[in-house]
Amino acid sequence: MLRIITQRTEARTELRRICDRTHDDQVFHKEATVREVLQAVKRQGDRALLHYTAEFDQQELKPEELRVSGSELDAAYQQVSKELLDAIRLAHKQIEAFHRQRVPKSWVQFGEDDVVLGKRYTPVDRAGLYVPGGRGAYPSTVLMNAVPAMVAQVPRIAIVTPPGPEKTVNPAVLVAAQEAGVQEIYRVGGAQAIAALAFGTETIPKVDVITGPGNIYVTLAKKLVYGTVGIDSLAGPSEVLVIADETANPVFIAADLLAQAEHDPMAAAILITTDSSLALKVVAEVEQQLIDHPRRTLTEKAIAHYGLIIVVDSLETAAELSNEFAPEHLELEVEDPWALIDHIRHAGAIFLGSSTPEAVGDYLAGPNHTLPTSGSARYASPLGVETFMKHSSLIQYSPTALQKVSEAVDVLATAEGLSSHADSVRLRTKPKQIDSES
Amino acid sequence: MLRIITQRTEARTELRRICDRTHDDQVFHKEATVREVLQAVKRQGDRALLHYTAEFDQQELKPEELRVSGSELDAAYQQVSKELLDAIRLAHKQIEAFHRQRVPKSWVQFGEDDVVLGKRYTPVDRAGLYVPGGRGAYPSTVLMNAVPAMVAQVPRIAIVTPPGPEKTVNPAVLVAAQEAGVQEIYRVGGAQAIAALAFGTETIPKVDVITGPGNIYVTLAKKLVYGTVGIDSLAGPSEVLVIADETANPVFIAADLLAQAEHDPMAAAILITTDSSLALKVVAEVEQQLIDHPRRTLTEKAIAHYGLIIVVDSLETAAELSNEFAPEHLELEVEDPWALIDHIRHAGAIFLGSSTPEAVGDYLAGPNHTLPTSGSARYASPLGVETFMKHSSLIQYSPTALQKVSEAVDVLATAEGLSSHADSVRLRTKPKQIDSES
Structure with missing residues (x-):
């Protein structure tokens, strides 16, 4: 059953626990096996x-x-x-x-x-x-x-x-x-x-x-x-965070939370809402939709361990908690999602309004469904075309341009103790010296 | 002293050895120390x-x-x-x-x-x-x-x-x-x-x-x-690869090779040229410029271990070998560098023409000097503004739009065995069902 939390400090602690669920030190024990597999394939x-x-x-x-x-x-x-x-x-x-x-x-x-x-x-x-x-x-x-x-x-x-x-x-x-x-x-x-x-x-x-x-x-x-x-x-188990106000439909939210939980017993499904009666309705609706769920055991496990409802006093507070969690998927099931979006700093994908269940993005809306998990949306982006491209810087100087910066390069190279760096410019910009050496 | 290689297979083997100089399995032994330091700082x-x-x-x-x-x-x-x-x-x-x-x-x-x-x-x-x-x-x-x-x-x-x-x-x-x-x-x-x-x-x-x-x-x-x-x-030791034709100045090239070598005894300095007489001049000029070098010992070590000149039959071959090495810094000291650039697929930064020593890019041309090393230019880019940014995908559907794709989402979710994914769309697009459940 989904727990409801109203106390801010407890909410932060729980969100931290859920976010860190894969940073468990136990994974290090699996590393030995993986290293062995890598070495074997490299050699054989x-x-x-x-x-x-x-x-x-x-x-x-x-x-x-x-x-x-x-x-x-x-x-x-x-x-x-x-x-x-x-x-x-x-x-x-x-x-x-x-x-x-x-x-x-x-x-x-x-x-x-x-x-x-x-x-x-x-x-x-x-x-x-x-x-x-x-x-x-x-x-x-x-x-x-x-x-x-x-x-x-x-x-x-x-x-x-x-x-x-x-x-x-x-x-x-x-x-x-x-x-x-x-x-x-x-x-x-x-x-x-x-x-x-x-x-x-x-x-x-x-x-x-x-x-x-x-x-x-x-x-x-x-x-x-x-x-x-x-x-x-480094993909971790999937997660959704829904921010909802009193205009949201508890049936939709329950389905969205379960759509995340059904992936994996480690999946996380979180609702942050300003409406405590919505919170109660979602708890009941999740129970209801679980009854005939084909993956009931697995899904219930995820909900029990990494499901959570937090009731807050304002949507700004909801956004602040969401930013700390930096969810992979963020649904804004609120009356004016575009007004809330300026408060959102970290999320893999943002689903706006009540007609945008995460599933539509998972399959066919167009944006990528491979998204940063476990709080990595703080610094990482969805998979994209850029993942398969890279760039090279291009630099071309003329003799005149090089002459103009030669003094500055010399000073900086000397400050860093790199004499050939200085030489490589000096030799090009003082032709007499070149003649005497070549 | 800089070695000259003319045989293609040997060139490939040597480039591979130089590229892999940091993938040495010995580094794994240092990992235990580093793990200990990380744990201690995390705890204390x-x-x-x-x-x-x-x-x-x-x-x-x-x-x-x-x-x-x-x-x-x-x-x-x-x-x-x-x-x-x-x-x-x-x-x-x-x-x-x-x-x-x-x-x-x-x-x-x-x-x-x-x-x-x-x-x-x-x-x-x-x-x-x-x-x-x-x-x-x-x-x-x-x-x-x-x-x-x-x-x-x-x-x-x-x-x-x-x-x-x-x-x-x-x-x-x-x-x-x-x-x-x-x-x-x-x-x-x-x-x-x-x-x-x-x-x-x-x-x-x-x-x-x-x-x-x-x-x-x-x-x-x-x-x-x-x-x-x-x-x-993951930055490795620095490296430069110079592609030069008969128009290049051996004094400049020698200074550029040494400007790389003076960084670190593990630094790599490679010249690929179509002109065997240029190769010989560069060897002599490197010796000359080393005589009074303030970091002579360190720089000589880098040149001896990871310095190399390869003589090839065409600039296309030079580009091909360079692509296999994927250098951090690539200098095109050739008559028409822009004609050669279409043959270059992988390099951190490309310096075009004889008035563009790497040092100008190291300090002040503008592009970043933090570049992919050890062959990682095959897939990685220079440090940049993007390194400190990330993006979120945005998705908003309307009831009509959701209705139109609901069948497709249902089929895909069912194929993947994810029933709540299907439900999350179905419940929104079949209002009667919602009424009966809420």
Whole structure:
């Protein structure tokens, strides 16, 4: 059952506890296993992948089965319904349209004395996308990772996903990948898949950036290989924070809280409201909607441990508490959400008004659903086209421009004790000295 | 002495060895020490900071001495020359001007059926900047970190830097900080400083993002606290790669290679040229310029271990090898650098033409000098205003818009086995059901 808190200090303590739920020191114990997997894959390549796939996924693969074949890709289209295919296509269209907005563009700027400065944006050469598997099938994860990589024009994109029973990969995943334009899919998951993408094996190419959510082993592996490759973020369990006033509908809010809780027993679902009677109605409605819930046990566990209702005196206080929590998903179920938004400083995605359930953003509104979790919205952004691009600074000086700054460079280089830095300018700007030396 | 290689396979092997010089497994042994420091600071706060500062920096501080006082900040201006102050101000002006270009701006977009989508950019609340100290003084590092944080409008910015002899902080560092607008400076360095910024102590505030270069302990600490806070990158030793044709001046190139090598015995200095006679001249000129070099021993060590000249048959081949190395700094000392740039895919900063030594970018051209090292330019960008900002996605649907996508969301949520996701839309779009339940 959802608890209601009205006392501010207690609310802060509880929010802190929920936010820190994954920073548990216990995860360090799993690191030894993950390090071992990484080392094995680095040294033994495919052989280690097959070994761990047998051990962790109970699937005995041959090396040539690692990559999903062309005929499996074709067959997947026969295995999904027309409705699902249409839905995937609609989602793809809308996600692509959003991600095509404001893609970073190279620019140069011409200054005095023929100085040219600028930034040159380029995609990474290769990207590896992790798509969780096992019990679930996540075509939406495929789209949310593959579309920004495609929009960034990454030349080579590979997907890794753990095999299910009988070595299968869910057909909806295969269809979503193909709709997004990705044909290179490997049935391997866990830390071993991250290792394969980071180091390369005989079958799987080494990539430059790895993105996508996964369990704690996948996340630890991503943290360990960060620096060898780029990563999107360290994803924790999902969370929603709803800010609601007296105009909000308790039925909608209950459904939204449960939509978060049903992901994972570690998922967090928080309501902050100015209306104590709404709080009570939401508690009752959550109980009601849980009765026939297909994932009742798991969902109840999340609600019990990481569900919370806080009653506050004003929407400003609600925004302040929300900023401290820095939620992955923030719903503003209030009369005037645009007035409240100026008080919001940290959130992965903000859903405005009562007709915008998080689920619409999860699947097809267009913005990415891979968002910063566990308070990292304080400093991190949603996955995007930028995740698959980087830029180089451009600098061109003319002899005249260099002459003008040579004294200042000399002074600074000397202050930092770097004599060749000074020389590299001095030799260029005092031609006589060059003649005598060359 | 600089070696010359002409054989392609050998060149690739050597470039790989140089690129991987910091991915050495030995660093893992230092991790235990760093973990211990992090834990101690997390638990004991200031007390641990004072302990490690005494141990590693040989300075016995009292807690109230951690923060640099107002009178020290004032006094610093009396301790730097007029020329140095002017140079710092010129650098500040130009760095700021460049970083003010194309700062990310919030936007919204209005679609059909009153759908609103957008991105809202906000700065982080607090940033912590690491400035190396010890033997050297790096006012340029202060500017290159503080200016983008200021342009991003970060409300609170703190600098940490290890104390030198007699607890001093270099006055040029203190002046550069104040010129950039930062008054909050702590004399603490190493992993303990990173821990203080990540977890907070009695004196030092917990921040959201930590940036700035440091030694291997600082870098390991940043990697370990990544996820608790954001970081800019994992900086390795510096490197330059020069591509030169027969029009290049060997004196300039030698100075530029040495300007890199003088940083650190692990620094890398590579020339790829189409002109074998230029290669020989550069070898001789490097020897010549080393004779009276104030940091001769250190610089010779870097040249011997990580210096290299590769002679190739075409500039395209040079670009290809450079892309594989993905250098932090790339100089194009060729007749037509803009023609070559289309072949360059990965580099932190690109310096075009013979009047653009790297040093001009290191100090005052404007673009940031904190750049991706050790091959990470394959996926990472220079430090910038974006490092201190993040965005939230914005989504607003209308009842009509939600109605139109409700079927698709339902199909996708059902395919992923998430019933409350489906409910959260269904309950909003089928009013009768709501009435019966509320």
